[in-house]
Amino acid sequence: MKKIVFLAPFSTPENIKEGMMQRVDAVDKMFGNNEYKKTYIIPRFKTFKTEHKEVDNNIVEINLSIWLSFFLLLRKLKDADVVYCHSLYGMSLAGIFFLPFFKGNNFVWDVHGIIPEEIKLAGHSKLKQFVYSVLERLVIKKSTKIIVVTNAMRKHFCKKYNDIKADFLVYPILPNTINIENGFEEKGDKINILYAGNMQGYQNIPLMVESIKKIVDIPNSYFYILTGQKQKMQEMFNINGLSDKKNIFIDSVSPNELDKYYKKAHYGFVLRDDVDVNNVACPTKIIEYLAYGMTCITLSNKIGDFYELGFDFINLDKLKIEKLKEIKSFKNHEIYCRINAENKPSKLTSFILKV
Numbered sequence: 001m002k003k004i005v006f007l008a009p010f011s012t013p014e015n016i017k018e019g020m021m022q023r024v025d026a027v028d029k030m031f032g033n034n035e036y037k038k039t040y041i042i043p044r045f046k047t048f049k050t051e052h053k054e055v056d057n058n059i060v061e062i063n064l065s066i067w068l069s070f071f072l073l074l075r076k077l078k079d080a081d082v083v084y085c086h087s088l089y090g091m092s093l094a095g096i097f098f099l100p101f102f103k104g105n106n107f108v109w110d111v112h113g114i115i116p117e118e119i120k121l122a123g124h125s126k127l128k129q130f131v132y133s134v135l136e137r138l139v140i141k142k143s144t145k146i147i148v149v150t151n152a153m154r155k156h157f158c159k160k161y162n163d164i165k166a167d168f169l170v171y172p173i174l175p176n177t178i179n180i181e182n183g184f185e186e187k188g189d190k191i192n193i194l195y196a197g198n199m200q201g202y203q204n205i206p207l208m209v210e211s212i213k214k215i216v217d218i219p220n221s222y223f224y225i226l227t228g229q230k231q232k233m234q235e236m237f238n239i240n241g242l243s244d245k246k247n248i249f250i251d252s253v254s255p256n257e258l259d260k261y262y263k264k265a266h267y268g269f270v271l272r273d274d275v276d277v278n279n280v281a282c283p284t285k286i287i288e289y290l291a292y293g294m295t296c297i298t299l300s301n302k303i304g305d306f307y308e309l310g311f312d313f314i315n316l317d318k319l320k321i322e323k324l325k326e327i328k329s330f331k332n333h334e335i336y337c338r339i340n341a342e343n344k345p346s347k348l349t350s351f352i353l354k355v
């Protein structure tokens with residue numbers, strides 16, 4: 001039975017809503033409990049307590065103090081057939097202390113995102129950015145295999161570090177909530193425009209509301225805003241004088257209810273700025289929009305690999321003059337189908353286990 005150590009928390013119903021944990025859960029399911037002995041280690045340097053928890057058959061989670069259990073951590077890593085690190089956050093800053101002593105020969109880094117650049121974009125201190133940059137450099141040196149979500153992300157690292165010796169695999173994040181087995185409405189009798197997500201700064205919600213205000217009176221158009229922050233979103237629309245519009249619907253729905261809206265929608269907002277963090281990303285939102293044949297309304301079309309793949313989009317500055325139609329984008333649906341077909345679980349597991 002092969003031993004795999006994951007540097008990450010184990011996924012639970014409480015944390016599965018986080019993007020990182022969805023990836024953790026998806027990868028875990030690729031390695032059966034009867035075939036692999038899996039240890040999830042959460043290394044921390046701000047605690048002096050180590051706790052072991054058996055969470056399932058052949059799965060153990062260890063909340064580990066590197067001060068109390070430094071040698072236990074090194075031993076677990078050394079004994080593993082595979083060490084799989086989920087993001088820099090999976091090992092936390094504790095990685096700076098133990099990575100220099102790690103001498104394993106199968107260290108897999110699942111990047112998730114470019115963390116130092118994310119920290120800078122979020123306005124955190126230069127010290128935090130520097131420390132995570134040091135950690136990133138350490139992980140690059142120790143990694144034998146690196147998993148990225150886009151080819152653009154691979155190019156980013158190859159440009160940033162010219163001495164990478166690790167093998168790369170491009171493996172996008174594909175949500176498990178997509179349900180297109182029974183198809184979707186190819187053509188409707190009204191133009192449905194959708195946004196699904198919350199109000200984080202990078203979503204550019206004020207810009208979206210402003211753009212909706214300009215096109216809200218297009219005949220036969222309807223806007224569906226699906227968010228976990230319903231009240232706050234409603235206030236944003238009210239401030240912009242859109243409270244009395246009968247063709248705007250703001251609601252909060254569960255993930256398994258999204259598909260009935262996606263199946264009817266023709267356009268979807270995904271307003272990401274033209275910055276490195278977005279340019280290398282593979283947003284779950286875009287994957288979902290493509291799957292259901294929705295044309296993306298974008299602020300920048302340089303998101304991940306989608307422009308190179310030829311996806312259908314409308315730039316926000318052209319939205320008002322664009323003739324919107326109540327038809328799906330079959331090109332986008334076909335792009336999703338191709339991505340899905342090319343990225344089956346066996347592709348990732350064979351890469352990880354390859355000697």
